[in-house]
Amino acid sequence: MRKQIVAGNWKMNNDLAETEMFLVDLKKQVIPEKVEVMIAPSFTNLNHAFKSLREHPVEVIAQNMHQSQNGAFTGEVSAAMLKSVGVNTVILGHSERREYFNEDNATLAEKVNTAHDNEMRVIFCVGESLEDRKNGNYFKFVEKQLSEGLFHVSEETWKDIVIAYEPIWAIGTGETASPEQVQEMHQYIRKTIAENYSQQIAQEVSILYGGSVKPDNAKEIFGQPDVDGGLIGGASLKVNSFMEIINSFQ
Numbered sequence: 001m002r003k004q005i006v007a008g009n010w011k012m013n014n015d016l017a018e019t020e021m022f023l024v025d026l027k028k029q030v031i032p033e034k035v036e037v038m039i040a041p042s043f044t045n046l047n048h049a050f051k052s053l054r055e056h057p058v059e060v061i062a063q064n065m066h067q068s069q070n071g072a073f074t075g076e077v078s079a080a081m082l083k084s085v086g087v088n089t090v091i092l093g094h095s096e097r098r099e100y101f102n103e104d105n106a107t108l109a110e111k112v113n114t115a116h117d118n119e120m121r122v123i124f125c126v127g128e129s130l131e132d133r134k135n136g137n138y139f140k141f142v143e144k145q146l147s148e149g150l151f152h153v154s155e156e157t158w159k160d161i162v163i164a165y166e167p168i169w170a171i172g173t174g175e176t177a178s179p180e181q182v183q184e185m186h187q188y189i190r191k192t193i194a195e196n197y198s199q200q201i202a203q204e205v206s207i208l209y210g211g212s213v214k215p216d217n218a219k220e221i222f223g224q225p226d227v228d229g230g231l232i233g234g235a236s237l238k239v240n241s242f243m244e245i246i247n248s249f250q
């Protein structure tokens with residue numbers, strides 16, 4: 001059975017005081033047992049959040065990491081550093097990283113390898129721009145991101161991979177992909193994994209949708225057969241809306 005997952009990507013939001021307030025509120029909530037819930041605070045608040053949630057089912061994850069083990073990379077954070085503060089899962093290839101920090105598929109392939117070498121789980125993000133959506137190139141675009149960034153991994157690595165489909169035109173814009181558009185792409189991604197690996201791996205990998213998921217659209221999106229949850233930006237910053245989304249699985 002595939003895991004149902006809701007991960008909150010805080011991006012560059014929530015300082016220490018705001019993080020503390022969120023955590024106090026979060027710990028009052030009942031997390032449904034069948035859903036794996038994660039939050040991704042900024043690097044500076046990871047250890048605080050990890051310690052605060054030590055006895056709690058919500059996992060603290062990172063938004064990014066560098067591909068090298070260590071060295072002269074001013075401003076960067078390594079996998080070992082993340083692990084040393086309690087983080088075992090990392091989001092890689094978010095479209096904001098690809099766009100603003102020039103992370104290409106080759107760099108992401110290296111990051112995936114580094115995560116694997118450090119026994120970390122990866123949420124690997126893919127998704128097309130509005131231009132590629134409009135010109136009908138979106139399947140090809142996503143397939144290229146997968147084949148160049150991820151499809152070099154061994155079969156055994158797939159137990160530590162989650163995919164997030166996040167069309168760029170739906171991120172932070174208030175414009176959500178329709179449930180049909182989401183299902184169509186998720187099904188396509190699963191088919192592509194089956195072709196490159198096996199039907200079993202394709203059926204077992206969780207594929208999340210991200211892009212303006214809100215309490216009022218989560219149920220319909222999560223209800224699609226190939227959607228296993230969401231990567232949530234804006235609506236994960238408040239405990240109320242985050243919890244409503246977490247409780248949206250049927």
Ligand code: PGA
Pocket residue numbers: 009166170171172173174210211212213231232233234235
């Ligand atoms: P959004 O962000 O929910 O604010 O659209 C999603 C994401 O970028 O992960």
